[in-house]
Structures are given as structure tokens and as C-alpha cells.
Amino acid sequence: MDRKKEILEAATRSFSLFGYKATTMEQIAKIANVGKGTIYTFFENKEVLFQEIVRKMICEMKQEATDAIQEGASFQENAHAALMKMLEFRETHQLYAKIVDEEKDWRTPAVKQMLHETEQAIVTFIKEKIDKYVAKGELRQINSELVAYLLFKAYLAFINDWNVTHDESLPEVEIANFFQETIFRSLLV
Amino acid sequence: MDRKKEILEAATRSFSLFGYKATTMEQIAKIANVGKGTIYTFFENKEVLFQEIVRKMICEMKQEATDAIQEGASFQENAHAALMKMLEFRETHQLYAKIVDEEKDWRTPAVKQMLHETEQAIVTFIKEKIDKYVAKGELRQINSELVAYLLFKAYLAFINDWNVTHDESLPEVEIANFFQETIFRSLLV
DNA sequence: TAGATGACCGAAATGGTTTTCTGGTCATTT
DNA sequence: AAATGACCAGAAAACCATTTCGGTCATCTA
Numbered sequence: 001m002d003r004k005k006e007i008l009e010a011a012t013r014s015f016s017l018f019g020y021k022a023t024t025m026e027q028i029a030k031i032a033n034v035g036k037g038t039i040y041t042f043f044e045n046k047e048v049l050f051q052e053i054v055r056k057m058i059c060e061m062k063q064e065a066t067d068a069i070q071e072g073a074s075f076q077e078n079a080h081a082a083l084m085k086m087l088e089f090r091e092t093h094q095l096y097a098k099i100v101d102e103e104k105d106w107r108t109p110a111v112k113q114m115l116h117e118t119e120q121a122i123v124t125f126i127k128e129k130i131d132k133y134v135a136k137g138e139l140r141q142i143n144s145e146l147v148a149y150l151l152f153k154a155y156l157a158f159i160n161d162w163n164v165t166h167d168e169s170l171p172e173v174e175i176a177n178f179f180q181e182t183i184f185r186s187l188l189v
Numbered sequence: 190m191d192r193k194k195e196i197l198e199a200a201t202r203s204f205s206l207f208g209y210k211a212t213t214m215e216q217i218a219k220i221a222n223v224g225k226g227t228i229y230t231f232f233e234n235k236e237v238l239f240q241e242i243v244r245k246m247i248c249e250m251k252q253e254a255t256d257a258i259q260e261g262a263s264f265q266e267n268a269h270a271a272l273m274k275m276l277e278f279r280e281t282h283q284l285y286a287k288i289v290d291e292e293k294d295w296r297t298p299a300v301k302q303m304l305h306e307t308e309q310a311i312v313t314f315i316k317e318k319i320d321k322y323v324a325k326g327e328l329r330q331i332n333s334e335l336v337a338y339l340l341f342k343a344y345l346a347f348i349n350d351w352n353v354t355h356d357e358s359l360p361e362v363e364i365a366n367f368f369q370e371t372i373f374r375s376l377l378v
Numbered sequence: 379t380a381g382a383t384g385a386c387c388g389a390a391a392t393g394g395t396t397t398t399c400t401g402g403t404c405a406t407t408t
Numbered sequence: 409a410a411a412t413g414a415c416c417a418g419a420a421a422a423c424c425a426t427t428t429c430g431g432t433c434a435t436c437t438a
Binding site for chain 2: 119120142147149150153157158162164165181183
């Protein structure tokens with residue numbers, strides 16, 4: 001049996017269920033049916049193991065976002081679909097959700113770092129799409145990194161923060177229309 | 190001597206210097222040269238005293254923002270000036286800065302609430318300016334509340350969060366140009 | 379003998395207990 | 409009538425004994 005794979009699966013399950021802090025190496029070892037020391041022959045330490053797992057999650061997320069994109073669709077349609085998918089992933093996917101909570105509640109440095117890496121991945125993903133649509137001639141030539149950052153922060157604000165100050169969350173259609181009328185509209189050639 | 194005023198000044202100084210949590214009623218009384226009980230003849234409790242002080246701060250901030258606005262200037266120029274002034278205030282003004290820190294570090298409910306109220310004040314201020322410029326016919330008819338919220342969150346993101354992930358903060362001119370090319374551009378008639 | 383293991387270590391976290399602090403009250407004073 | 413500060417109960421802090429946990433390494437096993 002592939003011991004490394006067993007360990008990765010066990011660790012993924014435990015991190016997703018309990019978070020980084022509350023997962024112990026001994027627990028992972030037990031779930032993986034492996035001695036604790038064995039983990040250290042495959043992974044330098046707990047943090048590196050965690051990084052590997054989060055990075056795998058980032059790949060899955062990017063895959064889902066890619067699947068949400070349709071070749072023929074407009075930039076606005078695709079950007080909206082991809083961002084919504086990734087922000088949905090952020091709330092739905094056990095591991096991602098746990099990381100977000102843990103960063104808020106405990107500020108574990110390892111978690112903070114991987115959360116940043118995940119968000120950076122989203123921004124970069126969007127940036128690449130922008131560059132593609134600029135090359136296609138559908139979008140004006142703008143600083144794609146800034147626009148990607150703006151889109152991410154803006155979507156996050158309307159989807160995550162809005163109902164902190166307002167008692168009902170905005171319907172997705174309203175968000176889509178609003179962004180069409182503001183940001184997206186200004187990006188078209 | 191006006192005892193209420195003395196108390197307010199003492200409390201303002203203490204809240205600004207040490208924050209809400211670390212300020213004690215006894216300390217305020219001592220600074221104000223007043224018995225502790227006297228405070229309670231003017232203010233229902235610590236929270237209410239704090240609210241009054243923060244609300245006064247909000248007024249000052251709105252005044253500064255108003256001063257930054259020029260009657261003849263474009264919406265973009267005025268919105269930028271006002272937002273920058275208020276976000277600068279957020280970092281410069283002792284009390285505001287302390288509140289932001291304390292909300293992050295301790296999550297005192299009273300502080301959280303007043304921080305929300307302050308941010309809401311900024312959004313409302315911007316919303317009113319938008320409405321004015323819409324009435325003037327300089328801006329398209331859009332949902333001013335959503336736009337105000339977007340502008341606030343976007344400016345906050347670029348001025349406060351940007352250098353968390355990037356090692357140098359964006360120059361103000363670059364921010365101004367960027368928002369001109371994205372959000373503001375889309376708001377014009 | 380190479381890879382796996384778990385007892386072991388020091389540092390950090392936890393939890394329970396005692397002590398101090400502080401918001402708010404109110405009997406007394408001015 | 410207004411001001412005061414001793415006082416109270418509950419919250420927070422300080423303290424410390426005990427446990428937990430990441431990581432190591434001498435031993436084991438296949």
C-alpha cells in the first residue's frame with residue numbers, strides 16, 4: 001500500500017474536519033495506520049504537509065473555475081462565473097472554510113500564509129483570464145493585476161461582507177447586474 | 190467649570206491613548222478631576238460615553254471630508270479627495286486608529302459596533318455625494334448605495350490591504366488613475 | 379539493513395484556582 | 409441637589425500544575 005498516499009488522505013481528512021491547529025500528527029498517523037515517525041520520512045514537518053494539501057486544494061478549485069468557463073462567452077459572463085465558483089468553493093469546501101475560520105479565530109501563521117496563497121491563486125487566475133481577453137481584443141488594455149485584485153476584493157465584499165452590515169444578502173443576479181454596470185462596462189474596448 | 194465637558198475631554202484623551210478596553214472609568218474620573226459617580230450623572234454607562242465620543246469623531250471626519258470637496262470639481266475628483274481624506278483619517282486620527290486595532294485584536298462588542306457605525310457613516314457620506322451628482326446630471330442613474338459601498342471597499346482594499354500581500358504600497362496617483370479607468374469611467378453619463 | 383516505529387523530550391498549550399480589577403451603585407457628604 | 413468614593417459582584421488576569429504535541433532517534437522488524 002502506498003504509505004505516502006495514505007498519509008496525505010488521512011491528513012486531508014483531519015485538516016478538513018478539525019483544522020490545522022486541532023489536527024495532531026499522532027492523529028494523522030493513527031488514521032493512516034502508520035507510525036508517527038513514518039510521516040516524517042515523507043514530509044519535513046506538519047507545515048509542509050499542510051502546504052502540500054492546501055496546494056492540491058487550490059488545483060481543484062482552479063479546475064472547478066476552469067470548468068465554469070465557456071469558450072464562447074463574454075468576459076463578464078466568464079469572470080462572473082469563475083469568481084462565483086471560487087467564492088462558493090471558499091464557503092463550501094470543508095478545508096477552505098476551515099482555513100478561513102481558523103485564520104480569523106487563531107491567526108496561526110501557517111494558516112495565514114496558505115490563506116494568502118489561496119487568495120493570490122484566485123487573483124492570478126483572474127488576471128490570466130483578463131490577459132487572454134485583452135489579447136482577444138475584447139477588453140481594453142489595462143493593468144490586469146490591479147483589475148483582477150479589484151474584482152476579487154469587490155466580489156468578496158458583496159458576497160461575504162454585505163450581510164454583515166445589511167440583514168439580507170444580495171441576490172446573485174443583482175450582483176451580476178451591478179458589476180456589469182460598473183466595473184465590467186468600463187473594461188470593454 | 191463645565192463638568193460634563195471635562196469628562197468628555199478626559200474620556201476622549203483616554204480612549205484615544207489606550208483604547209476602549211484599557212480605559213477605566215476611574216481613570217477618566219481622575220483625569221477629569223471628578224468623582225467616579227459623577228460620570229454616571231451625565232452618561233448612562235461606559236458604552237454610551239464611548240458612543241458619544243466616537244460620534245463626535247465621525248462629525249469631525251465628515252467635516253474634514255467636506256472641506257476636501259471643491260464645489261466646481263468633477264465627481265471623480267471630489268469622491269477621490271473625500272475617500273482619501275477619510276481613509277487617511279482612519280490611520281492618522283488616534284481614536285479611529287485605536288478602534289481599528291482593538292476590533293482586530295479583542296473584538297470588544299462595543300468597539301465593533303462603533304467601527305461599523307463609522308464605516309457606515311463614510312458609505313452614507315459618499316452615497317449622498319453620488320446622489321447630488323446624479324441630480325446634477327453628471328452621473329448616470331445607478332444604485333447609489335451599492336456604488337458607495339463598492340467605492341469604500343475598493344479604496345480600502347487598495348490603500349489598506351494591498352501592501353499586506355505586496356511589499357510596496359501603491360502611489361496615490363496610480364490608485365486615482367486606476368479608479369478613473371475602471372469604476373468612475375463607468376459612472377459618467 | 380533500510381525503512382518503520384513509538385517512547386521520549388522540551389516547549390507550548392490547557393485548565394483550574396486564586397487574586398486583582400473594574401463597571402456600576404448608593405449611602406453619605408458637601 | 410449634586411458630588412463622591414467605599415463597596416459589591418462579576419469579569420479578567422495571573423499563576424501554576426498538568427497535559428499535549430511536534431519532532432527526534434534508538435530500537436525493532438521484515
